[in-house]
Amino acid sequence: MVTRRPSSAQYKKTSRQMRRATLGTHVARIPSPIPSRREQASPRRTRNVERGEIHQVLPNTSTRESRRDYTNRMSQQAFIERAVASSRRRKIAVAVALAAVALAVASVAAWFVFIGGVNDRLQLQDPALASVLADAPAEGPVYTVLAASYDDGDGGTGPDVVLLVRTDSENASASAVVIPGNARVKLSDGKAHRLGEAQAIGGDAEVVSAVENLSGVQVSHYAKTDAEGFVALVDSVGGVEVDLSEPVSDSDAGTMSLPAGFQVLSGEQALFLCRANDFAATPELQRGLNESQVAQALFKKFVGMDKLSFYTGMDGFSDCVKTDMDVKAAYAMMSSLRDIVAESVMTGVMPTYLSRAGDDVYQEPISDEWKAMMERFVAGEVPQQDKESIIESVDSASFSITVNNGGSVEGAAADAASLLEGAGFTVDSVGNANQAVYESTLVVYQKAENEAKAEAIVATLGTGRAVLDAVNYAFETDILVVVGKDWQAVLDAREKTAAPVATNAS
Known part of the structure; x- marks a missing residue:
């Protein structure tokens, strides 16, 4: 039996039917300016391609597996994949948690070591x-x-x-x-x-x-x-x-x-x-x-x-x-x-x-x-006690004072008397003590009621101490001031305060 080759019209008809049966629009291939070896070997094939003709169609394939079986199989596979992924995530989470715990433990241990070292240097083990x-x-x-x-x-x-x-x-x-x-x-x-x-x-x-x-x-x-x-x-x-x-x-x-x-x-x-x-x-x-x-x-x-x-x-x-x-x-x-x-x-x-x-x-x-x-x-x-409050609590003109030099600082008694008079106190007598052996200035009172007056004098002088003594000192005024050798510090400080002072020279 002789098989007759389809004509060109039949090829074109078949091509049109195939194009209608496919989604979209079949666009003819734009010929390359440089033909391939296959195109060079078959001029007819080249012409057919340029015309958009289809000479071969892949056969439709099918499987004996039903849609239900296919769905079940794919569901099981998806479940397995999800289980594997979940297991992997759990392992990663556990690893991260263990690493975090290890880091926290190491940090706490390092902190205790640090504090222990500080305590060792800080504390007196006595x-x-x-x-x-x-x-x-x-x-x-x-x-x-x-x-x-x-x-x-x-x-x-x-x-x-x-x-x-x-x-x-x-x-x-x-x-x-x-x-x-x-x-x-x-x-x-x-x-x-x-x-x-x-x-x-x-x-x-x-x-x-x-x-x-x-x-x-x-x-x-x-x-x-x-x-x-x-x-x-x-x-x-x-x-x-x-x-x-x-x-x-x-x-x-x-x-x-x-x-x-x-x-x-x-x-x-x-x-x-x-x-x-x-x-x-x-x-x-x-x-x-x-x-x-x-x-x-x-x-x-x-x-x-x-x-x-x-x-x-x-x-x-x-x-x-x-x-x-x-x-x-x-x-x-x-x-x-x-x-x-x-x-x-x-x-x-x-x-x-x-x-x-x-x-x-x-x-x-x-x-x-x-x-x-x-x-x-x-x-x-x-x-x-506040110095000003002590002085203010006393009526400075209500009692009398004797001032003697007992520390061999030249002019100390006169200087102290001048300071007291300038503050409103009444100085009746200025002189020298029997001995120039006093290291610190004494403000002596013989009656307990004169304690505040003696403290006010100490506060005004800025040196000395008040002494209650009715036996070892004889004087006719209410208060006796014996200026000691510490008065030299008063004079030196006064001189330094009057002189200019350099600042922050190290």
Whole structure:
């Protein structure tokens, strides 16, 4: 049988039918400018392609699988894929969680190692000290001793100054009393010493015991620093703000000088201020007031810290200060005092007079005034009586005064008498004492009713102490002033105040 080849018309008809049966529009192929080898080999095929003719159609295929079976099979496959994906996600989540837990554990461990290292450097591991410190009461005031040496390292030397601090978080109050390092105290060997010598005799425990015996209070905490630590501590908090009532210049304390007025001091400048005492009419008193002002400024810095800043800051502070407290206890104490305004911290300086024993010079506590100061301190009142209020409470013209020179400072009696008369007091007599052996100025009264008058004279002179003595001194006026050798400091301070002072030259 001979098969007849379809004609060109039949090809075109078939092509039109196929185009109608397909979606969209069948577009004839745009011939390439460069014919392929297949097109070059068959010119007829090339013409058919250009005409859009179709000569071969793929057959329609089918499967014996029903639509339901197909749907079930695809559903099972999708379920398996979802299960595998879910399992993979769970494994990833578990791995991430385990990594997070491991990181958290490592962080906590690192934090405890960090805090442990800080505590090791911060805490004083001294059983003797722990034995003399009282447990801090759950309620009521807590007493803390802060000791500072203005020399580098302990070296067997004790503090140059001690601050006895009273904090009462319930009533949001704090107060501090400055005790000079050369205050005369009795130590465990039964002998009289400077307070600063306590360290060499019995360590930190001896310092605390001496302060307790002197003040009559039980101390719960103790902290100390030296010159290097003090400078680093002040610098680490960005300096301290002070407001000086007069210029400070003392060649024995350092080569720098500080002007009067408000200023921010670096660590070195703050150390110089605390060391200096040869610049005021009452050098030891003014030095104590300056020390308490620096302590107030540091207190303000610390209570303003949040927990993280305090804890991380203690890494540096632990190299500056040593204490019985760990970081947690120190922060708890500071955070309990947040409601206390630094400017409201009440301060006082131990009232003393100069005494001599052989070649040693001490600052002897004025017993009556010191007792009264401690009573106010323990009661949460202002320890230091205000000078102006003392003077204002007395009618200066209502009593008579005798002024004698007892310290061999030329013109001291006349100078003191002039100062008193300028303040409204009545001076009946000016002369010399029987002996020029008085180290400090005495204001003597013979009747208890004249105590306030004597204190007003002390406040006006800016030096000396009031003494009740009706036996050893004979005078006809109400008050006797014996001007001692300490008047030279008054004259020197007056001269320095009148002279211009260079500022902040280090």
